[in-house]
Amino acid sequence: MASGNGVNPPDAGGATTGAPLVEPELRAVGAPVPKASPPGGAIRKVAVIGAGVMGAGIAAHCANAGVPTVLLDIVPGGAARALAAMAKQDPAPFMHAGAARLVTPGDLATGLPLLADCDWIVEAIVERPDAKRALYAQLDAVRKPGSVVSSNTSTIPLAALLEGASDAFAADFCITHFFNPPRYMRLLELVTGPATRADAAAAVTAFCDRALGKTVIPCKDRPGFIANRIGGMWMQSAINQAQDLRLTIEEADAVMGRPLGIPKTGVFGLLDLVGIDLMPHVAASMKASLPADDAYVLGMRDNPLVARLIAEGRTGRKGGKGGFYTRAKSDTGESLKRAVDLWTGEDRPSETPQLESLSTRDIRALAQHPDRGGRYARAVLLDTLAYAAALVPEVADDIASVDAAMRLGYNWKWGPFELLDRIGPAWFVDALRAEGRAVPPVLETVGDGRFYRVEAGRLQAMGRDGTHRDLPRPEGVLLLADVKRAGQLLAKNGSAALWDIGDGVACLEFTSKMNSMDPDILSMIGKAVSMGKKGAFRALVIHNEGENFSVGANIGLALFAANIAAWGEVESMVEQGQKALRSMRHAPFPVVGAPSGMALGGGCEVLLHCDAVQAHAESYIGLVEVGVGLIPGWGGCMAMLRRWAEAPKLPRGPMPPVAKAFEMISTARVAKSAFEAKEMLLLRPTDGITMNRDRLLAEAKARALAMVEGYAPPEPKAIRLPGPSGKAALALAVQQQVLLGRATPHDVVVCDHLAATLSGGARDHTEETTEDELLRLERQSFMALLRTDGTLARVEHMLATGRPLRN
């Protein structure tokens, strides 16, 4: 019972007596995907018309999927220029250099014949119905029969787009609404019309899901579809209420960010990010297409501050002049953050918000807090969540689709109905009534209950009739969250767990903070190996659903131990890691790594010791130890030497593998996609890549099962290394980097130890260096570096700032 301070009368306490709160991990809500591609519907070639930010990004992402893509622009040379610009963009639209070569740029005037063999044509030109319709007429003349055409419009109704179109065109047409940037945002809103062929929609859905890795959410043909309709309302309310309640923009963003599970940019920071000038456009199109009594339209107001910022060219980060936030240089040259005052419009030094409500522990407590932060949260939540609740079934038939759209399209941690479950729907209804506001029907229906619940180990969502039903999972989707709800636990400790994911396969999950590797994870690896040896399972997958697979070893622990000179402790931690990973590699069952997000340092070394890896395309893998003044100490040096030694194209002799491994490890380079990881041999050529994160575990499991039959663990192999002469050659290269100003004094120290390890220490190529010897060298260098002030300063700096120290 969270009634507490007696501040807020609507708290009857009733909301907390409903069903227990569940932790929905609804990644996989989306349209049903057909098992096999429909006849003639397979998409093998794509065309994108319009080489603006969205069009070019969509084309690049189709190429990421390995599909040849034509990119045409109305402006002559526009597509080629967009292609060239994308090569330099950060974050990169392309996953690897080879993908760019799959895009054929062209001009619309001359390039139409290129569309003749395209299976899917995406239109992403200017948001004007007449221009789009004129283009469709041109497309219809050249496209192949049965090809699908879709528009990336975010505002124009499908019916308006199809005015005057042929029946055949209408049957092949739909809206596919991507989010920016198309490579990274996982939401795709799909709108079909009454005439759209079911198999056309199915083909696009299957392609977007499997090849592009999107979660396809079917939407009604309503303005702004789901995400921008609710997101736009949220931003409008968050701006208006901040002004009315007299919050600073820092306070508003602090309340509207983390506490509500919204990215920490909050609202004003988000506007700076996407461009303040976008606001009037969105408002105008919503006003034009929504009824005049829609709450979104009613809340619109002229904002002189926004108008002035746009007039001054202060449209946000992209323009270089800043927006609500600006940066100025102080007398001493350090960068100072400044913020605009919502009332006076003056810029002033940015201040850290000091609101008591920011230290509340849950959303309800925040919304009940009497200070202006609490009143603000409450007002914006009432506006936004009531609005969202009223949009079912107007924009989507089910609540889970609405939540998924907000999570994937706006990176909210919880969608509107998940937020309502956290606040307590009954409390929320009371709060609405207390202000004389209308209560949307779904909120009446949910009553004292909640929108989501777990029943017999399965996650269920409430339908409009008030009954809860299992959330459907598309074929080929296996979520660890579902496994965990069903409770198939094999083992668990403070930082890791072992789950039975069916068919004799176990999944080792990291659960530590940011999935950093610590002694508990290592001991769970050891435990998994011994359980597997006893036949508890046939194959092991290492996977988790955290934002990152693992950010590496827990260097905080190592730093503290080093600071109290507990060298024995540290060394045994290093040794424990080496032992655990080796025992995993030599276990009598296959081990498949299934990473998504960052897999750095020790996390990368885990993958290097797996028999195979099935990686999410958005995996960022690297041996980054040098950034904290260390070298890989859990067999990472050894593994990279072996991989390069076995690479077919490398010149022979002991030096080339050493040089290759040295180059990568000494620069702490991180692969920016799974494809790049393959180029760097952090993944093997035979390792798999999955575009859709929701399909990763199932594909990794299938890969593991395929290896069970006749599995034999790899044999330890000795390697010939160049020894001191090789080390001398690497030292020379480092000296060159020093002269070029690219290596710092401590880089030299670290590189020296790295070179000594990779070149095999005192042994030269006439003798073989065993794995044991290499591991000993890794440990020795690791420990020697940890005893230097330079390394301790790097570790401390990384922990404090998240950035490497260049000392």
Next chain:
Amino acid sequence: MPSYAAPLRDIRFCLNEYLDPARLAALPGCAEMTPDLVDPVLEEAAKLCQEVLFPLNRSGDEEGCTIENGVVRTPSGFREAYAAFRDGGWASLACDPEYGGQGLPKTVALPFEEMMCSANLSFGMYPGLSHGAYSALSKHGTDELKQRYLPKLVSGEWTGTMCLTEPQCGTDLGLIRTRAVPDGDGSYAVTGNKIFISAGEHDLAENIIHLVLARLPDAPAGTRGISLFLVPKFLPMEDGRPGARNAVSCTSIEHKMGIKASATCAMSFDGAKGWLVGRPHKGLSAMFTMMNEARLSVGIQGLGLAEVAYQNAAAYAKDRLQGRALNGAAHPDKPADPIIVHPDVRRMLLSMRAAIEGCRALAMEVAQMQDIARLHPDPAERQAADDHVQLMTPIIKAHLTDVGWEATATGMQVLGGHGYIREWGMEQYVRDARIAQIYEGTNGIQALDLVGRKMPAHGGRHLRRFFHPVLAFIEAHGEDEAMGEFILPLSKAFGRLQQCTAELARRGLSDPFEAGAGATDYLRLFALTALAHAWARMAAIALPRADDAFYKAKLATARFFMARVLPETSSLAAKVMAGGATLREMEEAAF
């Protein structure tokens, strides 16, 4: 009657042998801080303390301070003594030359502080508080405030106070109620009641400058809403002389167990005119920057009292004839042997001496680190030194004041019944010593500071400044046979400290109660290990010079420490590792 002779020989040993004098002299502005300049200063200081301050200690205690109509009078002779102190330039010793100070480093000023505390702790309170006010003002005041007030504080013409405590808040300053309202002319009207204000009102100086913690009207609740204000007793006129009386007054003085000649005042601010020092709402952090200094000084109070108690206990033990030595008469010519022949008396004296000399070395080292942290040209050196100071400050404050209490009580024990009566002066030291464990952050708070703040800060970086040099010292002397008797016990204690540190850090992460439960025992374990390191280093210096009586005594004391004091770390480690379960178990109602 007690006596006191400043321990100049041991102070010189610390300054010139235990510490590296070249390290101090290499600091900017310290080139002249060589033994030939420092020694005469210390000798003059000793003379002042022995001849002017010490004779007033007993009489000051007997007479105490008095208050009449808001006017506080110090005991007879204090005015004259303060005039001598001021006119001799002693107030300005460690102050910035820009405001008339002599710019002496802390390393040199610290022994003088110790001597004052031995000679007359109550007297030392007055200039001590002034120095605190000087530090806060010089670090955080505007140029205008500094120009107006610092020269008079430096010269000792005016004294200062620190007004923190209120009736409802001592340790928890977040509860402060005193408020400050802007007057519109850049000044503030300060209103509220403060208690336990040392030197809040007295007759030694023509003006008193109060530094007061108070809340601004828009202040957030808690510790983040506290600001620091300067409130003078008399508002200075244009020419700098004290003018109109400000609306601040002393309403009463406390009747206390000890330091009776120090006026501990209840102060009333009734819309008194004051000026902001530092930024709004940042008063507590302004106070904290000088807290290290103040806490070190309180530690020195414990050391000073322990020293004077030891001197008198040792003299008494050599002089007092009672009974015979256990193994037969030592002085058959006399009616009885002096009690120093008894092992238990020797145990008491040696435990006092081992604690005193070890603590002196530790404190002097921290003082030198303060100078390095302030003056060294290399930021990395400054950082490392400041880390050391941060880490050792709670240990110095708590352990040295514990030593002050234990040593004075032991001194009383040596004197037997004569220690308990007033005539011999020993009971005053016991009474004076007790407060130092309480004020400036109780020793329990110091232990929490060590475990909760200093230990986890920057991934344990503060700890590095202690653990790495100790391990390096152990490794460097590992092969040295003569050092074996010191290195072995040191490395055992060090291992215990490492283990307890790792364990406490690990438990504290998930359960702060656990960290708090072990804090006090951990601090003592840390202090004893630090003392073991200091004693091992002192032994290394003394070993080659053992034919000289001074070094011979050093070695004997070092051996006593290793054999009879350091083993306590074993029981302390056991207590730390036992955790907090037994502290949690008892129901509140059962107490």
